[in-house]
Amino acid sequence: MSRKPCCVGEGLKKGAWTMEEDKKLISYIYENGEGGWRDIPQKAGLKRCGKSCRLRWTNYLKPDIKRGEFSYEEEQIIIMLHASRGNKWSVMARHLPKRTDNEIKNYWNTHLKKRLIDQGLDPVTHKPVSSNPKQGMPKSSDVEDDSNPSNPDEHSQSRSMSPKSLPPSSSHNLPEIISSDGTPKNEGSLSSKKHCFKRTSSTSKLLNKVATRASSIANILSASMEGTLMSSTTLSPSLNEFSENSPFQMDEFDLFPHSSEHIVDHMKEDIGMLDIDLNNPEYDFSNFLEQFSHIEGEEAENSGGYNQDPIPSDVSSTSVDEDNMMPDITGWSNYLLDHSDFTSDTTQDYDAKDFFI
DNA sequence: AACAGTCTCAACCGCCTCGAG
DNA sequence: TCTCGAGGCGGTTGAGACTGT
Known part of the structure; x- marks a missing residue:
């Protein structure tokens, strides 16, 4: 049985959206809220299918969307x-x-x-x-x-x-x-x-570097969460340089003010289950990721779904759940921070050119 | 200036998931 | 339990911008 395409209809417009169409959609959603996408085109006076309206809104028009270069x-x-x-x-x-x-x-x-x-x-x-x-x-x-x-x-x-x-x-x-x-x-x-x-x-080399930078990110996050983010916040040399010389705003990272500790603890438990030696500079970080992913997969299955994300399913793809944000990187980073030998060793020698050798 | 090749990303397509009835 | 439809998701496309010749 094949499903009838949702966007089959006479006179439905395709292609790039015009400013006028955007205005109609925005004004309708501001007045009536999201949802009921199938009815929106008719009610908003648009010759588009509902799905197209939803995508245009969620991917482009939604006000809290950050656009531009990825940091x-x-x-x-x-x-x-x-x-x-x-x-x-x-x-x-x-x-x-x-x-x-x-x-x-x-x-x-x-x-x-x-x-x-x-x-x-x-x-x-x-x-x-x-x-x-x-x-x-x-x-x-x-x-x-x-x-x-x-x-x-x-x-x-x-x-x-x-x-x-x-x-x-x-x-x-x-x-x-x-x-x-x-x-x-x-x-x-x-x-x-x-x-x-x-x-x-070497993937492991790459991932070790990523882990190193992740620890720097964790520093920013931690400081941001504690409200102590200052120029003195410990960063890897390159990240310090980055923050000092670029229009990059530290308060961009005040997006996680309520990172729940239990998630971080949970991640630490996960990591603790792994047989890894991150004090060893030669440690193959790809193994760590593989094992970690394996644990995540098992947990997802135990919780009722394969490959489920730990974040609640009612969170839309474009919404932000601050309480549950970035448990992975936070957990990894916190763990790595606790292994100062590893992180300091790599950060001291770190130079941007070494990131992708 | 004109053309061709390349790159970017908004938008589309079609399948999947899930909840309501 | 089954069916149906709305919304979610990942893959793909193609128009326009960009760059080199």
Whole structure:
């Protein structure tokens, strides 16, 4: 039995929405609220199907949607969540305040996915691609270019080259936050196409770096939650530089003022169940993620659904549940913070250029 | 200036889930 | 328990913008 498409109808308009249509939809929803999407087109005087109205509202018109460039932290959250959960865009959207699943999906497909591929990583498994020995193996010239320790700042603009000479994904390497001249590179900076970095051949190395940065994020979050976020808040060197030199606002991270401790404790319990040694700098973080995902999966099954997100199901894909936000990254980060040997060791040596080797 | 290739992302498509009756 | 429909979700498309030649 095939279902009749919901958007079959005479005279229904498709394609880009006009400003007039947007105004009609917005004014109708402001007066009558969301829901009953099938009836909205007729009541609002729109020649669109209800589904199209709902998507236009949830993905574009909704007032609390954050648009524009993804922040460095948002990128890392996406990468971490994708590594553990796969293409669960709606789940990611619940962890990223004011971002829609569609936007995250687009950003993954156009930027992050290509970046992983370019680094020789399978964007599905986040592991090195072994079938093609060329992938993940940087050209010797690339290594030479990027391994010059004498001037790490050159990792920004000095790597400028014509976009055509670069693989597409190289345009969004995570470390591209501060230009070599110190210019903040927030708006549009991360999509700059004029940079190139060494490629990693190890997922674990990548994830260890992500974990390191996650601990920095946790610092911000913790300080934000405690209302003590100040310039003195302990950050990794690169993140300090980032915050000082970019228009990035720390209060953006005051989005989690009520992070519930029990979630963090719960995550710590989960992590405690794992046989891991994060004090070991050589620890393969991908194992950690795999084990952690396994536990999550088991819990989801026990709670009645496979691969359920711990966040209540009544949370829409675009809404923000502050109490339950980011339990994963908070848990990981708090755990890593408790293992100062590991985090300090990696943060001290950290430089943006090393993030994606 | 014109053209071609590439990139971005809003929008669409179709299947899935879940709740109401 | 079954059916139906609304809404959710992930994959895909294509128009427009951008960039290089």
